[in-house]
Amino acid sequence: MTRGLGRLPAVLVVAAVALAAVALAALAPGSPLALPCTAAGTHRAAVVVEHSSGSVVTRCVAFSTATVTGEELLNLSGVAWSGATFGGFGDAVCALDSEPVNYSTCPGKDNYWAVFVSRSAGPWQLANVGISSLTLGNGDAEGFRYVPATGTPAAPPSAAGVCPGAAAPTPFRSVGNSAQTQPPATATLPASVLSSSVSTTVGGTLAPAATTLVDAGAGNAATAGNSLPPRAPAPSDGADPGLLLAAGAGGGLAGLALLRLLIRRRAGP
């Protein structure tokens, strides 16, 4: 079938309308691609910062939206930081809480801020994306540790106890832990910061007594976690079906290309 070029705009319009309809359907509520929307309310996420000296700073941050990015959470926490943007990676943290005081390269040649994420009071997982690309929900935690540039980075102390009852909008409650020093200017912290602490204790759980509260909140957060947007997958040992499909598709395309080349060579110039 041959059509004149004059019909091309009509074809393009139909194709564009069809694509737009598919895109809208994909983004409609209930669609797997639809962005989630949880009921408005106070959600909480923890921020844990471990310096090279071993001192630990924690913050419990409240937010009303269903999710926040790692960058928004850090901004809400009131911990001073500076960063740099790296294309699709997002924003990397160059300096955090005055460490390093000055820097010329980011990430630093000798040390850098490794970023970790804990989902629903789970274990820390190294984030392979920038903090602007991270998405955190109620009960999650964002961790930072200033680590050497080489070697596998060690995780900061557990965030358990930093945010008690993360899913339930309870009144402000400061989470204390042993051997802690209150921040010098708690009153100047942003209103979103429910609790804060600075600890010189390295490693382990900061507040074992608060574990029950966090677990209770974590249960709710896990329920809400099903409706959270897709996140960067953590490294896993199992075979990724998408990766298997890609390998099959790539193998097929490579084989087809090779076959065509052989036929072409046999046919000659």
Place this chain on the structure above:
Amino acid sequence: MTGAPRAAGLVPGAASGPVPRAAAAAPGTANLAPRAWLVWSLAAVTVALSTDNPVYRGLVALAALNVLIAWLPSGRRVRPFAMMLLIAAGIAALINMLAGHAGADVMIRLPNGWPLVGGALTLESLAFGGALGLGLVAALLSVAPLSLVLEPHDVVDAMPASLERTGIAVATSLNLVSGFGRTFTEVRDAQRMRGWRPRGLRSWNEVLVPVFLTAIEDSVLLAEAMEARGFGGGRRTGYARPSWSRTDVAVLVGALGSVAVFVGIRVAGAPVDWYPYPTLYLPPVDPALVFGCLALAIPALASPGRGR
């Protein structure tokens, strides 16, 4: 007629007159509509450069390679182009490995005193450099049909009317590159027959100066020929407009669909990119995006001479 002549030569006639159907494509030449080629090319480049993920980039590169091999006119060799791509990808990987020192898995450590390259050379930097090189390969393979499969006048036809002159400039430039290579070979062979042999950088003057002079002379001749045919005097006209077939529509839908899937999934917040720092890990792969990449291989299913 104004503008560059079509393949058949000088083409008089007004655009407002009756437009006959396009003549059958000559053997070995492309018979997909030029605009379908342009849309496909732009879509493939967009997909390849919109993600850092080497899986998607590799799939786009393989799809584009299949399309190129399927449509490459007989007599044109793939090997020189493939070598150029391999060298470009290797250089990209090497530079990133030498200049980027982040990453947990150190392969070798160069003295810190060495400028730029001093420090740890890591597996992560090498992997990310490889992904950059793969993106370069995918992008070059995506635009290769515009110069290796299409004739220059097809590239001009593919441009919207408002970009007509830009299209002519692009087509002329593409012609100039291959012409430059041909002239270089001819001059070098001629000089060798006269006893010239390469002895250091200075000796290449005897080849490069005639090559540049010939290129300038060719440009002047081309400009005079275009002027004589009324270039710049009005809109470009032709005997026949390129027809639009089912194959063209399939290529168009596949290309636009591929871009739409990538945009949709990125808007939905799914991970599309891959950044191997600080520790190397397997890239995340979304099956929908794999199918999006495969949709770019649709032109490879239609060989020249079919589908119209």
